[in-house]
Amino acid sequence: xxxxxxxxxxxxxxxxAFLVIPMECQRPQVVNLGAVFTFDSVIGRAxxxxxEAAVSDVNADTSLLKETELPFEVLGKEVxxxxxxxxxxxxxxxxxxxxxxxxxxxxxxxxxxxLSAHQFPFFLRTTPDDSHQMSALVGLIDYHGWKEVISVYxxxxxxxxxxxxxxxxxxxxxxxxSYKLPLSLHSDEKYVADALNKSxxxxxxxxxxxxxxxxxxxxxxxxxxxxxxxxxYVWLATDWLSVSLDSSLSDKGTFRRLEGVVGLRQHIPESKxxxxxxxxxxxxxxxxxxxxHAYDTVWTIAYGIEKMLxxxxxxxxxxxxxxxxxxxxxxHLEKLKIFNRGEVLxxxxxxxxxxxxxxxxQFGSGRNATGCDYEIIxxxxxxxxxxxxxxxxxxxxxxxxxxGFVSDQKLGNxxxxxxxxxxxxxxxxxxxxxxxxxxxxxxxxxxxxxxxKNSSSHHIQGLCIDIFIEALKFIPYNVPYKFVSxxxxxxxxxxxxxxxxxxxxxxxxxxxxxxxxxxxxxxVDFSQPYASTGLVVVIPNGHNGTWIxxxxxxxxxxxxxxxxxxxxxxxxxxxEHRINExxxxxxxxxxxxxxxxxxxxxxxxxxxxxxxxxxxxxxIVWLFLLMVLTASYKAEVxxxxxxxxxxxxxxxxxxxxxxxxxxGYQSGTFTFEYLTYGLGIGRSRLVALDSPEDYERxxxxxPTTLGGVAAIVDELPYIQLFLAERTGFKIVGEPFMNRGxxxxxxxxxxxxxxxxxxxxxLSEKRKxxxxxxxxxxxxxxxxxxxxxxxxxxxxxxxxxxxxxxxxAITVSALLVFVLRIIRQFVxxxxxxxxxxxxxxxxxxxxxxxxxxxxxxxxxxxRMFRRSDDSNNNPSxxxxxxxxxxxxxx
Numbered sequence: 001x002x003x004x005x006x007x008x009x010x011x012x013x014x015x016x017a018f019l020v021i022p023m024e025c026q027r028p029q030v031v032n033l034g035a036v037f038t039f040d041s042v043i044g045r046a047x048x049x050x051x052e053a054a055v056s057d058v059n060a061d062t063s064l065l066k067e068t069e070l071p072f073e074v075l076g077k078e079v080x081x082x083x084x085x086x087x088x089x090x091x092x093x094x095x096x097x098x099x100x101x102x103x104x105x106x107x108x109x110x111x112x113x114x115l116s117a118h119q120f121p122f123f124l125r126t127t128p129d130d131s132h133q134m135s136a137l138v139g140l141i142d143y144h145g146w147k148e149v150i151s152v153y154x155x156x157x158x159x160x161x162x163x164x165x166x167x168x169x170x171x172x173x174x175x176x177x178s179y180k181l182p183l184s185l186h187s188d189e190k191y192v193a194d195a196l197n198k199s200x201x202x203x204x205x206x207x208x209x210x211x212x213x214x215x216x217x218x219x220x221x222x223x224x225x226x227x228x229x230x231x232x233y234v235w236l237a238t239d240w241l242s243v244s245l246d247s248s249l250s251d252k253g254t255f256r257r258l259e260g261v262v263g264l265r266q267h268i269p270e271s272k273x274x275x276x277x278x279x280x281x282x283x284x285x286x287x288x289x290x291x292x293h294a295y296d297t298v299w300t301i302a303y304g305i306e307k308m309l310x311x312x313x314x315x316x317x318x319x320x321x322x323x324x325x326x327x328x329x330x331x332h333l334e335k336l337k338i339f340n341r342g343e344v345l346x347x348x349x350x351x352x353x354x355x356x357x358x359x360x361x362q363f364g365s366g367r368n369a370t371g372c373d374y375e376i377i378x379x380x381x382x383x384x385x386x387x388x389x390x391x392x393x394x395x396x397x398x399x400x401x402x403x404g405f406v407s408d409q410k411l412g413n414x415x416x417x418x419x420x421x422x423x424x425x426x427x428x429x430x431x432x433x434x435x436x437x438x439x440x441x442x443x444x445x446x447x448x449x450x451x452x453k454n455s456s457s458h459h460i461q462g463l464c465i466d467i468f469i470e471a472l473k474f475i476p477y478n479v480p481y482k483f484v485s486x487x488x489x490x491x492x493x494x495x496x497x498x499x500x501x502x503x504x505x506x507x508x509x510x511x512x513x514x515x516x517x518x519x520x521x522x523x524v525d526f527s528q529p530y531a532s533t534g535l536v537v538v539i540p541n542g543h544n545g546t547w548i549x550x551x552x553x554x555x556x557x558x559x560x561x562x563x564x565x566x567x568x569x570x571x572x573x574x575x576e577h578r579i580n581e582x583x584x585x586x587x588x589x590x591x592x593x594x595x596x597x598x599x600x601x602x603x604x605x606x607x608x609x610x611x612x613x614x615x616x617x618x619x620i621v622w623l624f625l626l627m628v629l630t631a632s633y634k635a636e637v638x639x640x641x642x643x644x645x646x647x648x649x650x651x652x653x654x655x656x657x658x659x660x661x662x663x664g665y666q667s668g669t670f671t672f673e674y675l676t677y678g679l680g681i682g683r684s685r686l687v688a689l690d691s692p693e694d695y696e697r698x699x700x701x702x703p704t705t706l707g708g709v710a711a712i713v714d715e716l717p718y719i720q721l722f723l724a725e726r727t728g729f730k731i732v733g734e735p736f737m738n739r740g741x742x743x744x745x746x747x748x749x750x751x752x753x754x755x756x757x758x759x760x761x762l763s764e765k766r767k768x769x770x771x772x773x774x775x776x777x778x779x780x781x782x783x784x785x786x787x788x789x790x791x792x793x794x795x796x797x798x799x800x801x802x803x804x805x806x807x808a809i810t811v812s813a814l815l816v817f818v819l820r821i822i823r824q825f826v827x828x829x830x831x832x833x834x835x836x837x838x839x840x841x842x843x844x845x846x847x848x849x850x851x852x853x854x855x856x857x858x859x860x861x862r863m864f865r866r867s868d869d870s871n872n873n874p875s876x877x878x879x880x881x882x883x884x885x886x887x888x889x
Contacts, residue, residue: 027068028315031305033298035072036084036094042213042247043086043109046291049281051083054298065306070298078317078337080345081106081301083294087212088112088158095120102342104349106301108293112157113165116366122342124349125368126300126361127293130158130210131165132371133238133264136390137208138169139404140236140262140376143411146426147748148178148204149236152196152219154211155182162210162238176748178204183211183219192222200226201433206234206426213244220257229260231418234426237263239289242377245384246288258379260417266358267373267389268292274357289358293369296356304349308341316340380415387414425477427750434480435751438498438507439465440514440668441487444691445718447775449512451485460485463775467530467759468511468743470767474758479751483511491690492668499523502744509751510744515715517670517739525747528756529740530768535671536719538712539650540699541730552636557796560803561629568601568622569594571810575615575817578856582609601626614813621809625802632794650711652733657681661703661710664689671713674737692722699729717741721776824860825852 035051038044055072058064081104085091091110098105099122106124107115113129141149151166153159159182167177179202181195199207209219223229242265266289268274277295278287308315317337339345353362364370376388387410405411416424429435439460442450449462460483472479484507487493495514502510503523515533516526553561573594576583583593601623610616650656656663657679665671667688675681687709689695701708712719716735723729745752762768796803829848852860 027066027309029067030069030071031065031315032079033070033072033301034079034082036082036090037086037109041086042215042244043288043290046247046286046288047086047108047294049286050291050295051298053277053281054295058298058302064302065309068305068309070302070305078339079103080305080315080339080342081349083108083297083301085110086290088115088161089156091115091123092120092157095123098122101338103339104301104304104342104346106297106349108297109290112161114157114161116368121367122346123367124346124363126297127266127290127369128371129165129366129368130162130238131169132392133374134162134166134169135392136264136374136404137166137236137238138173138175139390140388141170141175141206142173143405144423144426145750145753146204146206146234147175147750147753148427149175149206149208150179150181150199150202150204151177151208151210152181152183153209155184158212159210163208166208166210174748177208178202185212189218189222192219193226196223196226196228200228201430203429204427205232205424206236209235209237209241211240213240213247215244215248217241217244217254217258220261224257229257229417231416231420232424232428233260233417234424235261235417237261239264239266239374242266242375242384243288243290245379247286250383252381255379255381255383259381259419260415261379262387262414263377263379264390265289265375265377265386267375268357269359271355271357271359273355277357292357296358296361299354299356300349300352300361303352303354304345307348307351308345313341313344376411378414380419387411425750428477429480431478431480434482435508436484436506437481437509437511438484438486438501439510440493440495440498440512441485441489442492442512443487443489444492444666444694445513445721447721448717451489453489458485462512463771464512464530464741466771466774467762467768470771471530471755471758471762474761475751475754481509492666494668495670496520496673499744502746505746508746509749513717513741514744515670515739516742517674519673520670520744523747524744525749525752526742526744527752528759529742530759530762531717531741532738533715533717533740534735534738535653535674535713536716536731536735537650537653537656537733538695538699538714538719538722538729539648539710539732540702541728549637552633552794554795557794557799560796564622564625564803564806565599565601566594568618568810569597571618571814572597572610572615575612575618575813576610578853578860580609580611584856612817614817618810618813621806625799625806628802629799632798636794648732650732653679653713653736654733656711656713659710660685662687662708664695664698664709664712666690666714666718669715671715675713678737692725695722696726696729715739724776821853825849828852828860 086109241263373391449464452459703710
């Protein structure tokens with residue numbers, strides 16, 4: 001522990017010369033101790049009382065040192081050990097002197113961890129060093145889930161080395177100090193205010209305070225003026241705070257100023273010894289843990305001297321020429337002598353083991369007292385309360401729970417700055433400095449994430465973006481952010497570069513279809529996966545199913561083909577109905593005739609013969625078209641049943657890896673690294689592809705053509721989207737390298753944990769499914785207007801010219817037939833007009849025309865011949881009238 005406020009370090013040495021009468025087998029009457037510490041400091045005032053009480057108690061104990069007295073006075077020349085100092089800075093200097101004079105330097109308050117180094121072999125410490133309490137402090141930080149802290153400390157050996165120990169302990173838990181704020185003991189209020197105000201824009205709100213005891217507690221007064229003692233902030237203090245509070249009279253104003261501060265206090269177990277000790281003190285209120293350690297330090301040295309004297313070791317001294325030349329030094333080093341048995345006493349001290357005021361006193365590694373336990377104290381408006389207990393070694397009476405907290409039930413009752421009981425997040429995002437989030441600017445599979453090219457504001461959109469925005473709604477605080485697209489707009493960007501930029505701090509996070517893989521997890525922190533993925537192998541589809549006979553033609557061609565049969569049969573019926581008995585009769589018979597005639601032409605086994613020349617012309621053209629269509633159909637079916645139906649040698653990733661065929665992969669993704677480094681596939685076999693169109697083209701080209709591939713390896717979501725829009729391809733084998741898509745954040749970012757929780761809540765609400773339907777069902781779930789045929793199917797445009805020729809001949813035949821019928825009907829109407837009353841209405845005319853068309857042509861022609869004969873021979877009029885009954889029949 002270092003010096004607090006007050007005057008410059010005034011060191012008073014109480015070094016009494018020891019007088020030894022060199023007589024064999026006799027104990028010395030006096031063994032002198034020295035002490036170096038500041039009397040007017042927070043620790044020094046209490047330590048002076050404790051040291052004096054300890055010397056008195058040791059001399060009064062007849063079982064220890066017996067006839068030898070342990071004096072404790074102002075100055076002396078010969079000392080066997082020095083107690084102190086309080087200041088870690090002075091301890092560094094005195095440790096070198098102790099090494100030169102070979103007497104133990106035993107400190108009860110210098111907590112700098114570096115004093116345990118081998119360069120200070122005569123330095124001992126009866127109190128734990130700062131690395132021990134830093135371990136307790138990190139346990140408290142980790143318990144509450146905070147990831148980043150800001151350290152505020154004194155700019156001296158105590159502060160710098162203490163924070164270095166804090167940094168080491170935080171690193172063990174993957175936590176870190178995001179900002180260090182050293183303050184000089186002489187810093188004025190304005191400097192402290194500027195430094196604290198600057199730290200507010202960084203983000204973390206967990207402040208770790210490490211100073212020497214300060215009875216004025218100035219740091220909290222400045223923080224209160226800056227409104228940093230309010231809700232959302234966390235103030236954690238090492239044990240300097242408890243020492244300051246325990247050593248001074250605090251009023252309600254002090255407690256209000258410190259409301260919400262959490263600190264450490266060395267745990268001094270309740271015992272009969274400590275009750276007796278405090279009972280005899282006049283100023284009990286000024287006692288603190290370091291005063292108790294000072295008391296035990298005297299007893300420690302006394303036990304060490306006793307062990308040494310019991311072994312018959314003589315205490316002798318000699319002068320040091322170097323020190324005798326240091327006249328006028330404030331430490332009066334010229335009065336000190338070399339202790340000739342210093343190594344022996346050091347050895348005995350390290351073996352001391354007894355029960356003192358602070359509990360069991362013994363030295364561990366680094367010549368430090370074994371670590372003590374800590375109470376977790378919390379200040380509210382009413383005072384200081386113990387809210388927890390931390391022990392590095394646990395408690396035999398209870399089960400250690402987490403992070404060293406033996407009993408953590410009360411930790412939930414902490415009063416935080418602002419008076420609230422809810423644990424602060426310990427981290428905020430300044431609205432003036434929103435998160436910079438990088439997103440990949442995809443040019444393919446844009447349903448997942450891309451930048452809208454049609455938007456002047458560079459709008460970022462896609463399934464991944466919508467999931468991120470929805471997840472933010474479940475985070476209980478505001479997260480200001482801005483998206484920044486990464487990519488040239490011509491090809492999809494390299495995702496490894498995106499992760500590296502987040503790791504380097506160029507961006508705060510990355511959002512998109514980013515796969516969580518171990519190499520990336522070493523650089524950034526990922527959220528909970530919001531989509532499950534895995535690599536799959538895609539090849540051309542060699543399995544055609546039970547409806548293979550339908551595959552040669554597209555749906556459009558099948559529809560036109562079937563309609564052609566009906567159209568041709570209707571045309572033939574029209575052309576043959578008036579002259580061919582096979583196409584006459586009751587309506588039911590005629591319908592059956594039309595249907596069977598149309599499809600019998602497919603097998604060239606028509607039961608009905610055509611008589612009309614026009615019908616024969618149409619049949620010739622139709623049979624030619626039918627011959628071409630059936631020949632093409634047979635050829636395509638043969639191709640499917642022979643070439644495409646052959647089993648593929650690729651059945652999964654293992655067979656693909658063992659082969660030598662080229663493999664396609666999506667450029668920019670982790671697939672390339674996995675195929676090369678993970679599976680050992682040669683780079684020369686890998687073909688980078690950018691889009692689904694490239695996938696289709698490469699698979700159609702095949703492995704024997706330049707630019708073609710035998711299979712494509714890609715993540716399942718991309719392949720599902722690819723297969724939803726295209727047919728003729730399939731997945732073989734089982735998915736492998738199962739991973740997930742997640743959002744990437746800088747290491748130790750608290751937002752990664754909060755986003756993971758938000759994603760789980762989003763999944764529980766089933767909102768992810770709705771987002772998936774919004775983006776992925778545009779093509780795969782709804783009926784597509786831009787329908788595309790399967791590869792290698794015969795299309796209507798392949799027979800376009802032939803169909804047009806057939807249609808032209810058919811229409812021409814119908815036109816000739818219709819013109820001929822109209823000509824006959826006009827003649828018929830002229831003839832009827834002279835014999836019958838004409839019908840004036842249009843419907844009547846149409847009805848007469850239909851009846852005329854339904855008449856057999858032979859009867860009509862006979863009627864016309866008789867009419868011609870009657871015009872030439874009037875005597876035949878009556879006969880013509882009788883023959884008119886034929887029409888009515």
